[in-house]
Amino acid sequence: MEDEIFQGIEDRSPFVAWIHNISLNQQKYMKSKFSDYDFGHDIRYIMFIYDHPNCSQEDLVNMFCQSKGNIAKILKKFEDEGYIKREVNPENRRKYMLNVTEKGKDLAPKYRQFAKDWEKEVGITDEDGILKERLKEIAIKGMKLIEDK
Template sequence: MLMKDLSVIFRFSRIYSMRRLTKYNLGHSEQEILMFLSKNDPVNQDMIAAFFVIDKGAVAKSLSKLEEKGYVNRMINPEDHREKMISLTPKGVEIMDNMQEILTDWHTAIYEGLIQEDIAHLERITSVIAANSMKAISKYEKI
């Protein structure tokens, strides 16, 4: 039951953010990359792919869309000319305020009726489950 409930929460979270960000024409993966960049700017494409456990091609596609929309820049790494570093543009930084507000509103809505202790307990348990999930799949990592 737990996995089903987590799946429902995740799907509704995606729907909520998509509806709230309609005017920006951002896909969910683009939103996630922007959120990642807001905390890890600048990074390379490999770092994004590794964090989300997705292939580099999917990341490249999302980054191209974000670049076309003016939210990110790709610059050659001065220390390694074969690598491109990705960072938020001023327009990308600006949209983060809206995205943070939406995330805060979502948390307020889903945590309604819970006390802070319940929320902290839930976050601790979820964090452990996420770490265990990562450990479980790493055993079968491609060589």
């Protein structure tokens, strides 16, 4: 019996291939909803800053496992476009606190609603809490596995 193939992966593909597929398709959906913007996957940084007022660039580096240079470039773009602002941290004048602007604050609820709509459309429900917790555990273990190397 042959496996069904979806977007280049099949029933016997590794579990992580399916997770990657879910992520890519969610990104494509979100991009279609935000077609007037050029955010791509980088909107996650605006959302992190929205959820963590006064966070630092280092917080983003650690959370998303990205280089300092890559994060700096993305933040510069969002700052130039008026979605975020940097303010000198009064406790450490060499560091900046990141916050969203009013423009960023207007964007965040729209993004959240589209994300909820996507989850509803693909069948993710409140009853999937156990699955979500298990996936979080796997993600954390994966991050720790790399940290230890």
